[in-house]
Amino acid sequence: MDYEKLIKTRNSTNYFANMMDLRIIEIKKGYARTVIDPVTKTHLNPINSVHGGCLFTIADVTAGSAASSYGIQVTTLDSHFNFLRPGLHTTKLTGEATELKHGKNISVYTVEIKDQDDTVLAEGTFTFASLGKPIVFHD
Structure with a gap:
């Protein structure tokens, strides 16, 4: 899998994420x-405070990117999301997703959203x- 090409494709075609x-x-x-x-x-x-919809979108995009790392198109099936702390005086947000289970049809990922001080503001599980269908790469 060409991860650099996958990053470029996902960054160029996710218009909602780009708007954010x-x-x-x-x-x-x-x-x-x-x-x-x-x-x-x-x-x-x-x-x-950082808008809850912003935090959730970061989580969904991050987990979806991890799920797409196998080169197959995926769609969010379910999520459980916890808002843990308000994002007051936040200057940077980072999302990190790791795999819990990769299956032929269903995959599950955990996600953490942190601020510039590595404080976890929100976390969740996404299915x-x-x-x-294979991901179509864009140049």
Whole structure:
């Protein structure tokens, strides 16, 4: 698997993540890491904490990137997500996904979202269904 090509393809074709300035920075077998740097006002809710939807999107994109590391298209089937701490005065967000189970049809990943101080703001478990189609790479 050409992980650099996979990163480039996923970064160029995930328009919602691009709108949030979310970038995939690493993918390897069963693993992915993403980042938003810097966090801006567009990522915040009315109390100036990182918006919960932003944290969840980071988790979904990060876990989906790890699940796609096998070169097959996947879709989110289920998730369980915990908001642990408010993201107040946050300047950077990093998502990290690791594999719990890789199966032919179903795969499961854990995700942590951390701030610039490595404080875990949120964590979750994401389940993906394989679509059975290879990922089409873009140049």
